[in-house]
Amino acid sequence: MDKICVIDMGSQYTHLIARRIRELGVYSEILPYDVSIGELKRFDPKGIILSGGPSSVYEEDSPQLTKSFFNFVKEEKIPVLGVCYGLHLIIHQLGGIIKPFNQKEYGKTELEILKPKRLFESLDKKETVWMSHGDQVESMPDGFEVLARTITCPIAAYANESLNLFGVQFHPEVIHTQKGITVLKNFVLNIAKAKKEWKLENWIEIRDYCFGKTK
DSSP: OOEEEEEESSOTTHHHHHHHHHHTTOEEEEEETTOOHHHHHHHOOSEEEEOOOSSOTTSTTOOOOOTTHHHHHHHHTOOEEEETHHHHHHHHHTTOEEEEEEEEEEEEEEEEESOOOGGGTTOOSEEEEEEEEEEEEEEOOTTOEEEEEOSSOSOSEEEETTTTEEEESSOTTSTTSTTHHHHHHIIIIIISOOOOOOOHHHHHHHHHHHHOOOO
């Protein structure tokens, strides 16, 4: 069965990301940010999503991925989507610059899609999204391109198509992002090419078989 791994960076919405993926018919599981490469290999994900989180990537003791993570996903050709903190972390660990935002952005805002590539397929040029961040990308490593922006955030989404790395500053998992499910669907089904093989009733049957029926 195809699986998507959600790596938890401390967001209050991490479980919601996993739930949204299951609602698409794909099994998902949450793993800690310090998950080993060996554990990731055993999990064998079709794609990986890095959640948001309350920290800043440049702070001491902030959640960081293992140093060999990006070599692993490159070798295994596993697509990665970073959400908010996850977007910052990809850039930070690959040599880009993340800086404090001059004003925290929280709430609904209008996203302007500059390049409607795979991640934004079937979306309009302008969409309403939900932002919650105090940092932003100042510069990106070579190979990354800006996909979308807002009036206050010039890099609100990016992609490195050759490495299958993607990032969104907004939260596609919350209902306030009007077409957030479409963004997740594009990543899970079209980019990661995960098959819709998971159903809630199948999990309930397995649970009941192993542990007995619950009232």
